[in-house]
Each structure stands twice: as C-alpha cells, then as structure tokens.
Amino acid sequence: xxxxxxxxxxxxxxxxxxxxxxxxxxxxxxxxxxxxxxxxxxxxxxxxxxxxxxxxxxxxxxxxxxxxxxxxxxxxxxxxxxxxxxxxxxxxxxxxxxxxxxxxxxxxxxxxxxxxxxxxxxxxxxxxxxxxxxxxxxxxxxxxxxxxxx
Amino acid sequence: xxxxxxxxxxxxxxxxxxxxxxxxxxxxxxxxxxxxxxxxxxxxxxxxxxxxxxxxxxxxxxxxxxxxxxxxxxxxxxxxxxxxxxxxxxxxxxxxxxxxxxxxxxxxxxxxxxxxxxxxxxxx
Numbered sequence: 001x002x003x004x005x006x007x008x009x010x011x012x013x014x015x016x017x018x019x020x021x022x023x024x025x026x027x028x029x030x031x032x033x034x035x036x037x038x039x040x041x042x043x044x045x046x047x048x049x050x051x052x053x054x055x056x057x058x059x060x061x062x063x064x065x066x067x068x069x070x071x072x073x074x075x076x077x078x079x080x081x082x083x084x085x086x087x088x089x090x091x092x093x094x095x096x097x098x099x100x101x102x103x104x105x106x107x108x109x110x111x112x113x114x115x116x117x118x119x120x121x122x123x124x125x126x127x128x129x130x131x132x133x134x135x136x137x138x139x140x141x142x143x144x145x146x147x148x149x150x
Numbered sequence: 151x152x153x154x155x156x157x158x159x160x161x162x163x164x165x166x167x168x169x170x171x172x173x174x175x176x177x178x179x180x181x182x183x184x185x186x187x188x189x190x191x192x193x194x195x196x197x198x199x200x201x202x203x204x205x206x207x208x209x210x211x212x213x214x215x216x217x218x219x220x221x222x223x224x225x226x227x228x229x230x231x232x233x234x235x236x237x238x239x240x241x242x243x244x245x246x247x248x249x250x251x252x253x254x255x256x257x258x259x260x261x262x263x264x265x266x267x268x269x270x271x272x273x274x
Contacts, residue, residue, distance in 0.1 A: 029172040030173075032172070033171060058203050058239075062206060119243045119244065123244075
C-alpha cells in the first residue's frame with residue numbers, strides 16, 4: 001500500500017482546525033505556551049495517552065525555547081507520522097539563526113552557551129524516539145524529532 | 151496573568167492557575183522574594199497543580215525561588231506536581247534537587263509547620 005493517505009480518520013476531529021499538520025511561528029517566549037498546547041492537542045488527537053502527550057509538549061517547549069534563545073525567530077511544525085502500522089507525531093523546529101558550531105557538544109548533558117541548564121537538546125533526544133539535528137554555522141538549525149505511539 | 155499570592159498567617163501561598171510565560175514566572179519569583187520580607191513570612195508554598203508542563207526554564211525558576219527565599223530566611227515547598235509532569239521532568243533530566251516538594255497544599259502546610267518547629271528548637 002502506498003502511504004499517501006495523510007488524513008486522520010478520527011471521527012471526533014472536525015473542522016478546519018483538525019489538520020494533521022500545524023505550523024506555529026516562534027518569535028518570542030510568549031509563543032512557547034501556544035506551541036506546546038498545539039502539540040498536546042495534536043498528540044491527543046492522534047491517540048497518544050495524556051502522559052505521552054505531556055512528554056511531547058515538554059519537548060516542544062524546550063525546542064521552541066532554543067529558537068527564541070539562539071535564533072530569535074523560527075517555527076515549530078507538528079505533523080502526524082506513519083511508518084507502516086505505527087503512528088506518531090513529528091516535531092520539526094527550524095530557524096535561520098547562527099547555527100550550532102559543534103552539534104556533539106550541544107547534545108552533551110549540561111552544556112549550554114545561553115546560561116541555561118544544558119538539558120534541552122539531550123533531554124529532547126531522550127524523550128523522543130527519533131531525533132535528528134541539522135545545523136551549520138550561519139545556516140540555521142533544524143531539529144526533527146518523532147515520538148511513536150505505544 | 152499575575153499569579154495571586156495569598157497570605158495565610160506566617161505563610162505565603164502562590165497558586166499558579168494556568169500556563170505561565172517566562173516573564174510571568176520571573177515576576178512570581180520576584181514578588182515572592184519581596185513579599186516574604188514585607189509580611190515577615192516563615193514559609194512559601196508554590197502550588198503548580200494546574201501546570202501541565204514544567205520544562206527546564208520553569209524548573210530552574212522554581213529552584214531559584216527556593217534558593218532566594220532561603221536566603222531571605224524562609225522555607226519554600228513546591229506542591230502539586232502532577233504524575234505526568236513528574237514523569238516528563240525525570241525523562242528530561244530535571245530533579246529539582248534541594249527543593250522541598252509535597253503532594254498537595256495540605257502536605258505542604260504540614261511540611262512548613264514541621265520546619266518551623268525544627269527551627270524554633272534550634273533557636274532555643
């Protein structure tokens with residue numbers, strides 16, 4: 001079967017809001033709460049438990065905070081993911097900020113250049129099932145993370 | 151939306167009612183640090199029952215609140231961390247070390263009463 005069926009079949013979701021892809025612009029710390037609320041909504045609509053949805057919302061909060069702290073602006077895209085019978089939610093956090101000079105270092109526990117705790121990226125990697133980071137100095141950063149439904 | 155801070159005898163009780171922005175969290179931190187002096191409070195309770203996410207910034211701010219209040223001579227206890235929030239915090243790697251926590255408001259008040267007794271004994 002080709003995996004071209006993108007639409008969710010959940011009966012409860014209706015109206016233009018019930019899309020399987022949501023884009024949330026992030027330009028200030030005030031965008032964090034709406035971003036994680038959208039993430040929780042989509043996760044719950046996709047059948048995630050409340051506990052898993054909390055993990056996703058927490059990961060979104062960390063990724064959105066990184067955008068504000070390092071790049072000033074960017075976006076969080078949330079979408080439904082499929083892999084055979086598996087269903088999940090993918091969070092894509094992208095910005096056109098300064099980029100990360102040393103990605104390995106940025107993924108180390110306790111490392112931070114913003115005065116934070118240094119648990120954002122390593123924590124998100126732990127929370128999510130799949131985690132990919134693309135970044136280069138001067139070329140922005142894109143983090144793609146997927147959580148599969150249990 | 152500012153977090154209401156209730157003065158109850160020797161304690162201050164801040165009940166967070168909805169998700170807070172970073173600025174609102176910092177406001178709460180500063181308001182508590184000031185009011186603990188104004189009211190000569192012995193203890194502070196921060197009720198986070200309504201929070202569905204406690205990320206690294208919120209956790210660090212709560213830890214700062216506890217440290218600042220301690221420097222002002224009072225004790226802080228965080229109450230109402232929900233099971234799912236606790237799970238996410240542990241996954242993220244947040245432990246809130248050196249910060250007192252209690253199940254709910256009732257347990258938080260009991261903790262502060264106990265701390266007050268301990269301190270009273272030390273002084274006499």
